[in-house]
Amino acid sequence: MEVILVIAVAAVLIYLYYTLQNYLKNPLHSPQTTPPVAEVPSFCALPTPEEKLRQSEVGITTLLIAQVAARLPDSPLKQALIPLFLKQQEDLKELYKNPDKPPLEDLCMDFMEVAHGEYKKRLKLVEFFFVLAYAPGFLEEEAKEALLDVGAFLKLENSDFNALYDHFEQLATQKTYKVILAKIVDFGSFQTQVEMYYLDFMDAKTWNKSYYPDRMCVLWSLQERYSAVRSKIPDTSLQHACQD
Template identity: 35%
Template sequence: MEIILLILAGAVVYYLYVTLQEYLKNPIAPIPKDTNSQASKFEEYDLSADPYVNIDPLVKLRKTEQGLIVALIGSFLNSSKKLENSKQDFIKNTLIDGLIENMSENMNGFEDSKNALNKILKAPDEDLQSLCKMFLQATYGEYKKSLKFVEFLFILAYVDGELDEEEKENIIDIAAFLELNNDDFNQIYDDFEKENLVELTTTHSEALKILDIQEPIEEDVLEKKTQITIKNQIKSLLDIKNIGKSFAKNSFLKLKETQFAYNILSSKGN
C-alpha cells in the first residue's frame, strides 16, 4: 500500500514539474493597452441631440426642415445678385415673408418662430453644400420637397423678369447638392423659362381688380393689398394638396400678374 502511495505521489510531483517547465517556457505576457482601440477613442458628443441639455432654441430651429429652408434661401440671396429696384425688392421680400409666415403657422414647440426664422434668414451659418446635406437628412424619403424648394428659388430669381447667369449657376449647384434628377430639373427650368416669356397685357382697371383696391390709391394700402394677395397665393402654392403640381404651370403666372398689377398702380419709379 505504501509503495502505491509513493508511486502516486511521484506521479503528481512529476506532473507539477512538467507543468512548471511549460509555464517558464511560455510566460503569460500582460496584454498591452491599445491606445487606438475603439474603447479608448472619444467621439465628439453632439449636445444638441441630448434631451437633458438645454440648447438655444435658435440652434434647434436651424436643424429643422423650416430652419434649413430659410437658411438656404439666405445663402442663395447672399450669393446672388442684389436687386437695385425697390419694387422688385418689395415683391421678393413679400414672397419670402409669405413663405416664412406660412411655415411658422404650422410649427409647434418654438416661441415666436417667425422672428426666429427671420434671424436665420439674415445669418445662415453654413455653406450651401452643408445646408443641402442637412436638408436631405431632414426630409429623407420626401423627394418632392426638394423639387418644390428649387421651384421656389426660380420664383425668387425671376422677380426681375429674367434669370441671370449667377442665379442660374447657384440654383444648378443647389439642385445638384439636393440630388435632383436631371430630367426633373430640366423640366422645371424649361417650364419657368416658357412661362416667363408670356407677355402680360394687364390694364389699369384689371390691376385694380387683381389687388382688390379702389381709387384713389394710397401707397400704403396698395402695398398691404399686394402683400395679402401674394401671401394668399403662397399659402395656396404650399398647400400639401398641391405638392404634386408644378409651381411654374399653376402659380408662377398668377404671381407675375400680381407683381405686374402692383407695378402699374404703384407711384414709385424704377
C-alpha cells in the same frame, strides 16, 4: 568556533534591529495609500433654443432659403413670398437675417437628412427658387448659377430640373400675364394677393400643384400692378392676356 558563531548571529540580529528601527522611523519607506480619485460626472450641455431651431427642419430650410436668396435679384415678389414662409414661426425672421450660415452644400445635405429623403419636397423647394429667380421676368446669370448649384446639391434628377428651367424660360420669353381685378394700393394689399397663390412646399398637400403656368402668370401680373401703383404710372398689366 562556537564563540565566532555566537558573535556572527549577534551581529546579524543587531543589524536587523537597527535596520528595522530606521525603516519604521522613515516615512518615505512607509507604504502610502492613495485615496481614490472621485470620477467627475460628465454633463452634456443642453442646446439653446436658437441651436434647436437651427437644427430643426424649418430652421435648416430657412438658412437654405437665405443662402440661395442672397444670390437672386431683388423684386417685390421676392419681398412678398419669403416672409410668407417665415411667418409660420416668429424666430425664423431673426434666423433668416443671421449672417452666420453654413455653406450651401452643407445646408442642402442637412435638408435632405431632415426631410427624410422626400424627393418631392426637394423638387417643390427648387421650384420655389425658380419663382424667386424669375420674379423680375427674366433669369440673370448669377441667379442661374444659384439654381444649378442648389439643384445639384439637392440631387434633383436632370430631367426634373431641365423641365423646370424650360417651363419658366418659356413663360419669361412669352411675357404672359393674367387679367387682375384685385385692388392693390400698397405693399400690404399686394402681399395679401400674393399669398393667395403661394404654395407651401413643406405641405405635402400642395405637391400636386405647380406655379407653372397660371400661378406664375398671376404673380407677375400682381407685381406689375403693384409696381404701377408704387411708381404712379399708368397700369398696363390689363392689356396682356395669359396664353393657355
